Amino acid sequence: MSLSIYVAVVVVSLMVSSVKSQFALLSVSGDDQVEIYHNGRYEGGTGRWNETKQILIKAEEGDVIGVVVTDLGGGYGAIAELDFNGVNCITKVNSGSWRAQNISGALPALWLRKSFNMRARSWSKPTSSNLTPSRPGIGFPYWTGAEYVWATGAGVRDKILLRLEVSKGCTI
Numbered sequence: 001m002s003l004s005i006y007v008a009v010v011v012v013s014l015m016v017s018s019v020k021s022q023f024a025l026l027s028v029s030g031d032d033q034v035e036i037y038h039n040g041r042y043e044g045g046t047g048r049w050n051e052t053k054q055i056l057i058k059a060e061e062g063d064v065i066g067v068v069v070t071d072l073g074g075g076y077g078a079i080a081e082l083d084f085n086g087v088n089c090i091t092k093v094n095s096g097s098w099r100a101q102n103i104s105g106a107l108p109a110l111w112l113r114k115s116f117n118m119r120a121r122s123w124s125k126p127t128s129s130n131l132t133p134s135r136p137g138i139g140f141p142y143w144t145g146a147e148y149v150w151a152t153g154a155g156v157r158d159k160i161l162l163r164l165e166v167s168k169g170c171t172i
């Protein structure tokens, strides 16, 4: 392949990929510790209840955002928001596109895969966290309307999972 054809192929490939995917800003805070995954890849996290992690990711529809939140006692809660395609996909009590599940022991297999079926495994809309102080995460974009949430059946010193399937039509 000549250099000019090679360059043309690379340019077209980049154009196609830029149409399919775009940069999205993910913001997460949790009481007490957070781990963030994008399509199964670890993207960072926080170690304290009042920290906020913001990550710029290259996302497209169907991608999976997974968040593991661990409470170590006292107040508990998690809040997340993905700014994708001009839509703020926010965590909200009994609403929105994020799904939650409490967890004890090992993480469920394949939960970070696109093919994972949340409905078949009883993932539900996030519930209220009644033990989170008002807006503790420093620097979180609260203006988006995101709320601190938790998961059904989880209490103090528990671990929950939050999962979002990225979509242009993210419901809030």
Ligand SMILES: [Ca+2]
Binding pocket: 031, 032, 049, 071, 072, 073, 074, 075, 076
């Ligand atoms: Ca706590």
